[in-house]
Amino acid sequence: MKKSVVLALFLIIMVSCNRSYHELPFGGMNGKVQKVTEYHKMPEMWFAGHTGTDVMYMNSAVYDDQGHEIASAVMDSLGRIQAEAESVFENDISIRSIQRAGGRTLARLNFRERSGNTMLYDRIVDNKIINMTVQESFSFRKYKRVVSEEGVVTTTDIIRVNRKGYPVKVDVFDVKGGTSSHEKNKYDKKNNITEKSIIRMDVAGKETFDTVYIKYTVFDEQGNWTEARTFNKNRLPVEVITRQIEYWQ
Helix, strand or coil, X not given: CHHHHHHHHHHHHHHCCECCCCCCHXXXXXXXXXXXXXXEECCHHHHCCCCCCCEEEEEEEEECCCCXXXXXXXXXXXXXXXXXXXXXXXXXXXXXXXXXXXXXXXXXXXXXXEECCEEEEEEEECCEEEEEEEEEEEECCEEEEEEXXXXXXXXXXXXXXXXXXXXXXXXXXXXXXXXXXXXXXXXXXXXXEEEEEXXXXXXXXXXXXXXXXXXXXXXXCCCCEEEEEEECCCCCEEEEEEEEEEECC
């Protein structure tokens, strides 16, 4: 799970050009959230008799007062940063971003110009500038984003949202790597995901299927959850997630 979080962190930041269509402000949470930190812990039954920390890993996100995610990080059980990303927004467009992991810079992204639903970026990797294009389209709750580098398509995302704007089906095609993932989400009345089903296909065409069920147990005054428990497809406990939420004043 930690690896998937790191990959998701980079994919979101690297191709998030504006917040149109599907991306909700403040991560879809209630109120003007400034920072949220999640602690992913072992279930009590796993941690019983363990002498170390029950935290497996942590992740955090920081938002500006308009709801853009301007920083995010994945940390180990001791709070040491394993991967992080930062982004600067102007007029709802990410004009600069940077991704780091293992103490080194992986890539930088600089916005050049926008023409209709097409964004042009310079992606800088190891001092090499790569021309990156992001094309977006939206029609009746269906959002499509195609990312190309030097004119060659690298990834295609197709996101379907419900009437409130929350994603119910997410298809990601890594054209360059030859893999794909297909995710379906179910929500409760508070717009929290209660069931997430994921199908992944590797380069050999082999599929793996997984389902995660989520139960929310504690909420703050804004109605955002601060404790949740996840279960696998056999309804066995996977982890306990607690989160600290700070709000803009």
